[in-house]
Amino acid sequence: MSGMWYECKVKYRKTDDTGTQKVTTEAFLVDALSYTEAESRINEEMKAYISEEFKITNIKVANYAEIHPFENTDRWFKSRVSLMAYDEESGKERKSNMYLLIQANDVKEAFDNTVEVMKGTMGNYTIPAISESPIMDVFPYFSGEEGELEQMEMFNALKASKPENTAVETEDAMEFDAEVVAESY
DSSP, X not given: OOSOEEEEEXXXXXXXXXXXXXXXXXXXXXXXXXXXXXXHHHHHHHHHHOSSOEEEEEEEEOOEXXXXXXXXXXXXXXXXXXXXXXXXTTTEEEEEEEEEEEEESSHHHHHHHHHHHGGGOOSOEEEEEEEEOOEEEXXXXXXXXXXXXXXXXXXXXXXXXXXXXXXXXXXXXXXXXXXXXXXXO
């Protein structure tokens, strides 16, 4: 999945199993290019799920390196993966942490899914922590459905395009004395 993920907290009135309504705040993850687009996208997505009014209380850049959905799962887990690297100059082993958002049904399955995702990794790594994430749902920019093909092509075309040189040569209609101009340089 792609680069910049934003965690959006949405406050709304939710009806629980007993039929009572209570105000709740839930976190959602949105793939976007900017805070403005993240706000627009979360508004769009929430309108499809929530018929009453809702309020976006917070938007922040999420610190996930990768997002990995798995089929037949319903919860999201944050996996901390420590990559091991050997620093030849100092002769010491160095750790760098990255966070993966893994979909699973429980912690054990989240661990197994993390190992599955890291299977192709060339270096050594450890998984020091896995915890359940407050993320309720993830909204990627493109889900890969057939109807979104045109939108994806348009996005890729915009991304690949370069701004054209729009400088237009204009003729200076002002007259200057050539000697005065030469003296000023």
